[in-house]
Amino acid sequence: MSQPVLAHVALGANLGDARATVRDAIAALDRLPQTRLLRASALYRSAPWEASGPDFINAVAAIETVLGAHELLHALQALELQAGRERPYRNAPRTLDLDLLLYGDAIIDSPELIVPHPRLRERAFVLLPLAEIAPALVSAAELQAVAGQVIERL
Template identity: 45%
Template sequence: MSFELVTAYLSLGSNLGNRQDNLDKALDLLSQRLRVGMISSLYDTEPVGNINQPRFLNLVCQVHTSLGPEKLLALAKEIELKLGRASGKSGAPRPIDIDILFYGSRVIETPELVIPHPRLTERAFVLIPLAEIAPDLVHPISGKTIRELLQRVAGTSGVLKQGTPGWKRNEKERECIRY
């Protein structure tokens, strides 16, 4: 039985509790089900939309998975709940938020899932870390690279580089990443 590994990109953010610890725990939980590839630096960012809440710590990671897009979404939601995110409270402060930015070059539009992420091109807090790890990745709808999209976005001054995640790959993960 063969399976295809798809490269996907996820955005992770946290603005409640120990933000870096929350991101590290989410990466650890993701690594138990997916092969985690490149991980961006951490970025301290202003909240968007509901601005009366704490600042976020964000990163973007590349993952390789045999899960379909719907199962990847289910895994993201499962991890969010496990780390204490209240369900159904969009825009509220949260210990972890995981969004699927890209799933290969697929374009998906269902009531539950839209890929590429519909607000990706408007969000400096996503484009800056994504450009760090995949500047030449092409948006399948616009045909623009992430680098090109970043040049057109506003709000980059509110995205402050804060170092690297504390998460360490386990031995199995280190073996998987050498391909």
């Protein structure tokens, strides 16, 4: 059996009952095979970033998993589909968006998956909740760089 890996997942939603959807998705992460939820951030509200529609509800979760990175990606995509996720166009409003931010210290660059997430360090709605649950992973300079982005802890 493989060794468990610490992974971080960003969660976001801006359609339907986004708060409930994000909370349900956090709970669903704990039910993935060979995976357990270690901790989750508070919920945050942010304006759409390079997207349209209502404000997003965001969070970040830390999980421990034996799933491989691509297996985990597929499991996250299945949770998105269960929540009614559609992809009519790039950055469309969404019922649920789950992004694999970090998978241990792995660096993955495949057509399907890039880890660390390529825009991780550009987005307050990822960095603030990540800093809440894993402060060692986010520097003060990174937080300062996104300080102009509007985000509210709920």
